[in-house]
Amino acid sequence: MTSGELRRVRANVVLQTNYLHAVPRKGPGLCEVCYGAIDPKYTRCLKCKRMESAARGSLADLVVPITYRIDGQHAHDLRWYKKTDVSGTEAHRRRLAALFWYFRDHHIACVKEAAGLSSFTHACFVPSTKTPESTHPLQELLAPAVSTLCLIDLAVNTDVDSESREFHKDWFRLARIPQGRRPDADVVLIDDTWVTGSRAQSAAYRLKRAGARTVVILVLARQLDAGYAHTQRILGPIRNSTYDLGDCAVHDESQPRG
Numbered sequence: 001m002t003s004g005e006l007r008r009v010r011a012n013v014v015l016q017t018n019y020l021h022a023v024p025r026k027g028p029g030l031c032e033v034c035y036g037a038i039d040p041k042y043t044r045c046l047k048c049k050r051m052e053s054a055a056r057g058s059l060a061d062l063v064v065p066i067t068y069r070i071d072g073q074h075a076h077d078l079r080w081y082k083k084t085d086v087s088g089t090e091a092h093r094r095r096l097a098a099l100f101w102y103f104r105d106h107h108i109a110c111v112k113e114a115a116g117l118s119s120f121t122h123a124c125f126v127p128s129t130k131t132p133e134s135t136h137p138l139q140e141l142l143a144p145a146v147s148t149l150c151l152i153d154l155a156v157n158t159d160v161d162s163e164s165r166e167f168h169k170d171w172f173r174l175a176r177i178p179q180g181r182r183p184d185a186d187v188v189l190i191d192d193t194w195v196t197g198s199r200a201q202s203a204a205y206r207l208k209r210a211g212a213r214t215v216v217i218l219v220l221a222r223q224l225d226a227g228y229a230h231t232q233r234i235l236g237p238i239r240n241s242t243y244d245l246g247d248c249a250v251h252d253e254s255q256p257r258g
């Protein structure tokens, strides 16, 4: 990216800070896997616990949401960027792309540190289960941001209900992981919104079973359900906090502030 493009990306994200919701560090009341709201008596949400036992540990090593999705412009962007037949799609795309590029440039080092990696070897996008024959719009939008990594294409098993909210070991197919820069495959698996995580974790499971050493799920947004009682407790602080460009959910304080 040229310095002019970098400035435009930053300016775009600065404008979004008016309404973006930051993801705090893990702590009581947050699922230690997915950052969803939970009863503070527990460490994981029921969904993550169930997936963990179904997958017998073959899930993502780390899940990092860049933001929370609650309502407002950001939720709107995440909903509409995929549509090709509505006006304004380009602006939705530009905002989400700027958010991702900025995060990549300023916080991917934090993600790698949290996962114990010096670098990623592969990138993968969670495919669309509703339109498996076409490239996911997120991949079209963000593939240039991970172009130095070896891209993995997962195939979709259309026998599984495309709207399922459950974890499925056989939802995605992959014969083997393509040869990357090193024998070990350390994969960043990218998705737009984490609702239950079942789709992203089903994809992580397939990557692990195909031989990936590490899988880190990076999502643009972790959706929060405001109607859920435990969400209510964390909602106030989240709504009142400002999105800090120099911070992230797994921030490594040795990184320069953005």
Ligand SMILES: [Zn+2]
Pocket (backbone or CB within 6 Å): 031, 032, 033, 034, 035, 036, 044, 045, 046, 047, 048, 049
């Ligand atoms: Zn969870």
Ligand SMILES: [Zn+2]
Pocket (backbone or CB within 6 Å): 106, 107, 110, 111, 246, 247, 248, 249, 250, 251, 252, 255
């Ligand atoms: Zn960071």
